[in-house]
Amino acid sequence: MRVSGPAVKFGNNIDTDVILPGKYLILTNPTDLAKHALEGLDPTFPEKAKRGVIVVGGKNFGCGSSREQAPLALKYSGVRCVAAESFARIFFRNSINIGLPVVECPGILASVQTDDELCIDFDTGEIRNVTKDKALKGMKLPAFILEILSDGGLIENLQKRMKKK
Amino acid sequence: MNITEKILAKSAGKKTVSPGDIVDVNVEMVMVHDLTGPLAVEAFSRIGVKHVWDNKKIVIILDHQVPAESVKAAELHKMLRSFAKQQGIRFYDVGRGGICHQVMPEKGHVVPGTVMVGADSHTCTYGAFGAFATGIGSTEAAAVFATGKIWLKVPQALKINVEGKFKPYVTPKDLILSVIGKVGADGATYKATEFTGSTIRGLTIAGRMTLCNMSVEMGAKNGIVEPDETTTKFLEGRVTKPYEELKSDIDAKYEKVFEFDVSKLEPVVACPQSVDNVKPVSEVGNVPIEQAFIGSCTNGRLEDLRVAAQIMKGKTVKDGVRTLVIPASQEVYRQAIDEGLVEIFTGAGALVCGSACGPCLGGHIGLLAAGETCVSTSNRNFIGRMGSTQANVYLASPATVAASALTGRITDPRTLEAKKP
Numbered sequence: 088m089r090v091s092g093p094a095v096k097f098g099n100n101i102d103t104d105v106i107l108p109g110k111y112l113i114l115t116n117p118t119d120l121a122k123h124a125l126e127g128l129d130p131t132f133p134e135k136a137k138r139g140v141i142v143v144g145g146k147n148f149g150c151g152s153s154r155e156q157a158p159l160a161l162k163y164s165g166v167r168c169v170a171a172e173s174f175a176r177i178f179f180r181n182s183i184n185i186g187l188p189v190v191e192c193p194g195i196l197a198s199v200q201t202d203d204e205l206c207i208d209f210d211t212g213e214i215r216n217v218t219k220d221k222a223l224k225g226m227k228l229p230a231f232i233l234e235i236l237s238d239g240g241l242i243e244n245l246q247k248r249m250k251k252k
Numbered sequence: 253m254n255i256t257e258k259i260l261a262k263s264a265g266k267k268t269v270s271p272g273d274i275v276d277v278n279v280e281m282v283m284v285h286d287l288t289g290p291l292a293v294e295a296f297s298r299i300g301v302k303h304v305w306d307n308k309k310i311v312i313i314l315d316h317q318v319p320a321e322s323v324k325a326a327e328l329h330k331m332l333r334s335f336a337k338q339q340g341i342r343f344y345d346v347g348r349g350g351i352c353h354q355v356m357p358e359k360g361h362v363v364p365g366t367v368m369v370g371a372d373s374h375t376c377t378y379g380a381f382g383a384f385a386t387g388i389g390s391t392e393a394a395a396v397f398a399t400g401k402i403w404l405k406v407p408q409a410l411k412i413n414v415e416g417k418f419k420p421y422v423t424p425k426d427l428i429l430s431v432i433g434k435v436g437a438d439g440a441t442y443k444a445t446e447f448t449g450s451t452i453r454g455l456t457i458a459g460r461m462t463l464c465n466m467s468v469e470m471g472a473k474n475g476i477v478e479p480d481e482t483t484t485k486f487l488e489g490r491v492t493k494p495y496e497e498l499k500s501d502i503d504a505k506y507e508k509v510f511e512f513d514v515s516k517l518e519p520v521v522a523c524p525q526s527v528d529n530v531k532p533v534s535e536v537g538n539v540p541i542e543q544a545f546i547g548s549c550t551n552g553r554l555e556d557l558r559v560a561a562q563i564m565k566g567k568t569v570k571d572g573v574r575t576l577v578i579p580a581s582q583e584v585y586r587q588a589i590d591e592g593l594v595e596i597f598t599g600a601g602a603l604v605c606g607s608a609c610g611p612c613l614g615g616h617i618g619l620l621a622a623g624e625t626c627v628s629t630s631n632r633n634f635i636g637r638m639g640s641t642q643a644n645v646y647l648a649s650p651a652t653v654a655a656s657a658l659t660g661r662i663t664d665p666r667t668l669e670a671k672k673p
Contacts, residue, residue, distance in 0.1 A: 100437055100438065100526060102632075102634045102635075104613075104614075104632065104634040104635065104636055104637045105634060105635050105636060105641075108614065108636050108641075109613040109614040109615045109637070110614055110615060110616075110619075110639075112287045112316070112317075112613075112615065113287070113317060113322065113324045113325050113328060113615075114324075115290055115291070115294070115328070126636075127634075127635050127636040127641055128635070146438050147437060147438035147441060147471060150437060150438065150471065151373065151632060151634060152372075152373050152613070152632075153288065153371055153372050153373040153375075153387040153388060153389055154287070154288070154389075155288070155291055155371075155389035155390045155391060156291070173438065173441060174441075175438070175441065175471055176441065176442050176471070176473055177373055177387050177388065177389060180388065180389060180392060181389035181391070181392070184389055184391040184392050184395075185389075185391055229274065231403075240391065241391050241392065241395055242295050242298050242299055242391060242394065242395070245299055245395055245398065245399075246298070246299060246300055249299070249300060249301070249398075
């Protein structure tokens with residue numbers, strides 16, 4: 088599985104309250120959630136994300152609440168993948184479960200600028216910065232997680248597994 | 253093995269597990285609330301199974317947007333009510349429960365030695381009872397509804413050993429904020445945090461819950477305290493099924509051990525805009541406030557309300573400060589009435605609201621305008637957490653918040669003369 092697109096960079100400890108503020112949690116339609124993606128930091132983000140982007144973050148990306156609406160808002164705003172130095176664990180699992188690819192990559196914050204073109208290969212863990220012609224080594228995901236992602240999320244994966252039974 | 257490893261091994265049907273192992277575990281109980289439940293129900297409907305795996309092991313609690321503040325919220329509540337009825341799931345409606353993390357142990361749904369998951373990040377609160385408890389998302393909760401299982405990576409563990417006696421007006425909240433200040437907002441990411449030592453053994457259930465509740469604020473997968481007589485006493489008459497009190501082995505392994513001595517601790521606050529930005533109250537200077545909030549799954553228990561009432565008795569909150577007191581559950585609310593605490597708060601000019609999450613997550617009730625500052629007993633001070641992205645939130649103990657409500661600025665409770673209620 089490969090994902091590519093221009094980077095939009097944020098810093099450390101990007102929490103779920105800035106990704107999707109609590110007052111929008113009663114919205115259930117993902118496209119409505121997407122209109123408020125990262126509103127806490129940059130209200131123009133949904134406009135920027137429309138072209139299909141890769142969010143680059145620092146340490147502890149997605150810390151805070153368990154709200155799945157946070158990765159949902161990112162996914163439906165046009166985010167193709169989140170690559171960060173490290174993730175908060177619930178956000179990491181939620182992203183995989185809703186079919187938003189995530190990759191942990193130490194050193195990414197310093198090597199990527201906003202608008203750099205990135206290409207991520209999930210099978211090898213390699214993250215290529217096409218603009219700077221540099222390669223970074225991201226953490227490879229276990230096979231069963233890659234399968235959930237390639238199925239499109241946990242529910243789709245579960246449907247498949249239940250059918251097999 | 254440490255207690256976390258023991259619970260995961262037992263729930264996975266294995267003799268031993270080690271950090272890094274990925275295990276499929278049986279879930280004892282799964283909880284969703286009104287902001288995570290609707291997505292879970294929707295995801296469950298797509299799996300293709302008619303019935304949940306075990307309707308006695310699922311709990312739905314309305315606590316965030318309650319009572320319904322909009323037609324949209326009312327519709328989500330209605331949808332959850334109807335799903336619970338159709339599946340025969342235990343449902344706590346408005347006025348019948350309160351904040352999920354208080355209701356779960358109060359009503360006997362938390363079982364020591366088992367795996368508990370909940371679609372809320374503060375599910376880690378139940379570690380106070382010697383359970384492995386962790387937060388998950390809605391889709392994963394739906395998968396548990398269908399299968400009763402979840403995959404987990406066995407975490408490395410940090411031991412937080414605490415000794416010494418608290419000074420007056422220094423509370424478990426000051427301890428956990430200090431721990432987070434030292435470990436850092438991501439210092440325990442993916443890890444178990446186990447609280448040990450004589451201070452922890454001497455803590456009440458409420459204090460242990462405050463500690464485990466905020467473990468997630470340093471990134472932890474779970475916070476946990478070994479069960480003992482205090483645990484048994486609380487659970488008596490609440491948990492009816494037999495349970496096992498698992499404990500860490502003497503030679504259990506920890507990635508790191510942190511030592512804390514609370515006898516030197518003073519009241520602290522977490523300053524905007526991260527929970528690890530912790531300073532002694534005595535060092536924050538003159539910080540005027542517009543709102544004071546006493547409540548939440550972190551500090552809305554009877555013990556917390558007693559401390560606040562002791563400080564506020566016979567006094568009046570400062571003009572210009574809105575003071576909200578929100579008991580964590582209907583049970584806590586009734587006890588607060590019986591003990592005369594509600595009378596003290598209302599007499600002081602505070603507003604006592606019905607049990608709910610309240611302003612903690614900025615959903616409704618007590619949101620902040622741009623430029624306003626709130627001192628709060630809740631658990632997060634992120635940008636926009638309680639309303640405007642231009643508002644500031646300081647996190648503190650019930651004693652510090654009560655003292656601050658009286659003076660109109662962030663105040664060390666030890667500087668005020670206190671009277672017993």
